[in-house]
Amino acid sequence: MIKQRPRSRRSSFGEPLMQGLLWSSVLLITGAFMWLCSDIVRHGFRQLSWDFLTQLPRDTGRSGGIGPILVSTGLIIGVCLGVSIPLGVGTAVFLNEFSAPQRWLSQFLGISLDILAGVPSIVFGLFGNAFFCKTLGLGFSILSGGLTLACMVLPILIRSTQAGLQSVPNDYRLSAAALGVSRSAVLWQVLLPAAMPGLVVGLLLGIGRAIAETAALLFTSGYVDRMPTSLMDSGRALSVHIYDLAVNVAGGEQNAYGTALVLVLLLMMINGSVSWLGKRFQQTRILDV
Amino acid sequence: MTTLLKRSILSRSYGDRFVAALFQGFAIASGAIVLLIILFLLRESYPILHRVGVLRFFRDPSWHPTSGEFGAMPMLWGSLLVTLGSVLIATPLGILSAIFCQYYAPPRLAPLYRRLIELLAGIPSVVYGLWGLVVLVPLVRRIQPPGTSLLTGIWVLALMILPTIMLVADASLANVPAAYLRGAAALGLSRWAIVRGVAIPTAQAGLMTGILLAIGRAIGETMAVLMVCGNVVQVPDSLFDPVRTLTANIALEMAYAMNEHRSALFVSGLILTGLIAILVTIGEWVNRGQMYD
Numbered sequence: 001m002i003k004q005r006p007r008s009r010r011s012s013f014g015e016p017l018m019q020g021l022l023w024s025s026v027l028l029i030t031g032a033f034m035w036l037c038s039d040i041v042r043h044g045f046r047q048l049s050w051d052f053l054t055q056l057p058r059d060t061g062r063s064g065g066i067g068p069i070l071v072s073t074g075l076i077i078g079v080c081l082g083v084s085i086p087l088g089v090g091t092a093v094f095l096n097e098f099s100a101p102q103r104w105l106s107q108f109l110g111i112s113l114d115i116l117a118g119v120p121s122i123v124f125g126l127f128g129n130a131f132f133c134k135t136l137g138l139g140f141s142i143l144s145g146g147l148t149l150a151c152m153v154l155p156i157l158i159r160s161t162q163a164g165l166q167s168v169p170n171d172y173r174l175s176a177a178a179l180g181v182s183r184s185a186v187l188w189q190v191l192l193p194a195a196m197p198g199l200v201v202g203l204l205l206g207i208g209r210a211i212a213e214t215a216a217l218l219f220t221s222g223y224v225d226r227m228p229t230s231l232m233d234s235g236r237a238l239s240v241h242i243y244d245l246a247v248n249v250a251g252g253e254q255n256a257y258g259t260a261l262v263l264v265l266l267l268m269m270i271n272g273s274v275s276w277l278g279k280r281f282q283q284t285r286i287l288d289v
Numbered sequence: 290m291t292t293l294l295k296r297s298i299l300s301r302s303y304g305d306r307f308v309a310a311l312f313q314g315f316a317i318a319s320g321a322i323v324l325l326i327i328l329f330l331l332r333e334s335y336p337i338l339h340r341v342g343v344l345r346f347f348r349d350p351s352w353h354p355t356s357g358e359f360g361a362m363p364m365l366w367g368s369l370l371v372t373l374g375s376v377l378i379a380t381p382l383g384i385l386s387a388i389f390c391q392y393y394a395p396p397r398l399a400p401l402y403r404r405l406i407e408l409l410a411g412i413p414s415v416v417y418g419l420w421g422l423v424v425l426v427p428l429v430r431r432i433q434p435p436g437t438s439l440l441t442g443i444w445v446l447a448l449m450i451l452p453t454i455m456l457v458a459d460a461s462l463a464n465v466p467a468a469y470l471r472g473a474a475a476l477g478l479s480r481w482a483i484v485r486g487v488a489i490p491t492a493q494a495g496l497m498t499g500i501l502l503a504i505g506r507a508i509g510e511t512m513a514v515l516m517v518c519g520n521v522v523q524v525p526d527s528l529f530d531p532v533r534t535l536t537a538n539i540a541l542e543m544a545y546a547m548n549e550h551r552s553a554l555f556v557s558g559l560i561l562t563g564l565i566a567i568l569v570t571i572g573e574w575v576n577r578g579q580m581y582d
Contacts, residue, residue, distance in 0.1 A: 018481045022393050025385040026402065032448060033409055036420055090315025098309050099316070109316060112323035118565045119326065120509025122536045126558045129543065130329045151322050158319065184308040212413030215511035215536070219543045239415045239512075246419045247516060253423050260416045271411045 043254065044261025052258055057225050061245050062252050066259055068227040072142060072235025073211065075228060076221055079146025080153060080210050081203070087150070088157030088206075089199065093187065095158070096165040117155040121215040124152050128220040140234040145221025149213060153206035160205065164198020165191060201277050208270045211263070214239035238263045330559050337552035346556060352522045352538075354550040361557055366524045367439075367532035368564075371514060372507040374443035375450055380500055382447075383454030391462045392484055403459065410452030418516030421445040426517060433529040437519030440528040445513045450503040457502060461495020462488055497575045505568045509561065511536040535561055 055065030091109065099106045128148030138144045168191055176186040192199075214237070222234030223244060236244070242259050245252030341359060349360030386406065390399045421441055430436030465488050473483040489496070519531020520541060533541075535557045546554055 014481045015479050018484075019393065022385055022389045025382050026389050026394075029382060029386060029409075029451065030402075030405065033405055035424075036412070036417075036448070039420055039424055040416065087315050087319055090312045091319040094309075094312035094316040098312055105313075105316065105320070109320045112320050114569065115566070116323050116326075118505055118509075118569050120511070120536060120561055120565065122509070122511045122539050123326070123330070123558045123562055126333075126539065126543070126555055127326045127329050130333050130555070131325060135329075151326075154319055154322065182302045183305040184302075187308065208411065212411075212415075214413070214415045215540060218540055239413055242415045242419055243512060243516070246422050253419075256419055257423075260419055264412060264416060267411050267413065268408070271407070275407075 040260055043257035047254055047258025060249050061255055068225060069236050069238055069241045072228050073237045075142045076146045076237055077210055079143055080149040084150040084153050084157055088154050089161050092158045092161035096162055113155045113158060121213055124148055125216040125219055140222035141232045142221055142228055142235040143231045145217045148216050148220045149210045153210050156206045157202045160202025161199050164195030168194040197277055201274055204270050204274045208267055214243055330555055334552055334555035334559055337549050337556060354553040359553050363522050363524050364533055364535045364538050368508055368534040370439060371442045371446055371534055372504060375446035375507050376504055378447040379451040379454055383451045384458050386455045387458035387462055388484055390459050406452045406455050414510060415512045417445050417449050418513040421517035437517055437531050438529045439525050439532050442514050442518040445517050446507050450507050453503045453506055454499045457499030458496050461492040465491045494575055498572060501568055501572045505565055508564055511540050515540050
């Protein structure tokens with residue numbers, strides 16, 4: 001209301017100065033943004049075609065498409081979600097529904113999730129290389145990359161699922177208990193469906209983080225740009241492809257821009273659905289069961 | 290309280306106990322990841338820490354890990370300078386943007402501008418790196434070669450962390466109670482006086498949190514910095530000198546590092562994690578101060 005435009009008649013010397021400063025910084029940022037976006041769209045759009053999306057990269061990526069890279073990216077994300085969804089949802093349910101916040105396990109989990117969320121991605125890469133590739137003997141593979149990313153997106157997934165569960169009114173739990181419904185039935189029939197929007201938002205945010213990630217994949221899932229035949233093959237993710245084309249391949253910029261445009265479009269779709277779902281989530285709050 | 294209710298009232302059948310145990314297992318597995326990360330960083334860096342000690346990483350004159358020189362100071366300086374520069378640029382711009390959105394923007398423009406910043410936040414770092422390499426580096430090269438430099442790194446990184454500062458500051462300014470602002474307006478203060486005297490002090494802790502998050506992101510950032518900074522191991526003399534950050538060093542050398550060299554890279558991973566831990570602690574402290582206000 002008033003917050004938006006507190007009016008006053010007395011305008012001092014500072015006021016026009018600040019107005020100028022504010023508008024110029026906003027114009028500066030918008031300008032930089034337009035510059036960045038127009039470059040990506042302009043250079044990337046030229047590359048974009050059905051062939052580009054489906055064909056094999058040729059001449060170390062200078063020409064040809066990104067077919068195998070899209071497949072590898074999909075597989076890495078699939079492994080990542082396959083592991084992180086059960087772990088994340090299970091942990092969130094445990095924290096919210098089965099454990100008291102005072103318990104040491106809950107407190108420890110809270111702290112460790114905060115740390116996990118702050119660890120730089122390159123450190124996840126080091127860990128993934130030492131643990132998944134070397135100690136577990138998975139080598140440079142899609143599996144190692146996906147598992148490393150699963151560790152990275154876990155905090156996001158847990159926090160959003162928790163937020164979803166917290167928004168389910170306690171009446172639901174009490175009514176179910178009064179009816180003599182078992183806790184697991186309440187969980188499957190009432191709590192999880194009601195917490196679904198939060199879960200989906202977390203899921204999309206997690207996919208967004210995973211798909212944008214490069215540093216953690218450099219030495220876990222590797223560089224190989226062939227079509228992967230199994231999860232134990234090394235596979236190159238979209239982001240790694242962009243890096244490789246830009247830095248190691250002379251004349252690879254055009255295809256790097258094309259891949260970047262594909263990546264940014266994917267992310268924009270994901271972010272768009274997050275904000276759309278988030279808004280719906282806030283409006284409905286809970287599911288009409 | 291609510292959990293207590295849930296615990297004592299709801300029934301505990303056989304199946305329930307199984308489900309509870311299963312979820313507890315998941316939770317323990319999630320908690321174990323952090324321990325595993327710390328354990329493996331320590332285990333992999335133990336050989337070198339045991340043999341030469343951590344002090345050599347700060348004292349040795351140069352970085353030649355294959356011939357027993359482990360001076361990581363130039364890289365630490367690289368990380369700190371790039372971070373410092375980008376935070377110095379992004380902080381005023383981010384906070385001014387948030388103030389603009391909350392108090393100055395025409396009502397239709399504010400959500401649009403916020404949306405734009407959100408889009409900026411969603412662009413992956415490797416795309417910033419690509420753009421920096423193809424567009425900014427040649428520009429800087431025209432002023433002074435080689436182009437890949439501290440300046441380009443600061444430039445790209447500032448763009449990357451600006452959304453973090455702006456969005457957190459925006460959220461915390463939105464939480465300033467409307468009554469404070471109305472009261473200040475009723476006293477006849479100008480808009481800027483209200484912002485400076487009421488809104489900013491009230492939202493202080495939130496603004497600090499945003500800046501700390503941005504610092505953490507800048508220190509931990511790898512790809513963009515790796516692509517535009519030039520990666521020469523040196524303490525830069527000017528903004529146009531190339532630098533190598535701790536993160537870029539890991540990404541560059543991990544591919545071929547063996548034995549002690551590999552171990553030394555894990556030590557730089559530990560140093561990075563230590564820096565982040567310090568930031569998280571400061572963040573906790575800032576937010577605690579808020580609670581007692």
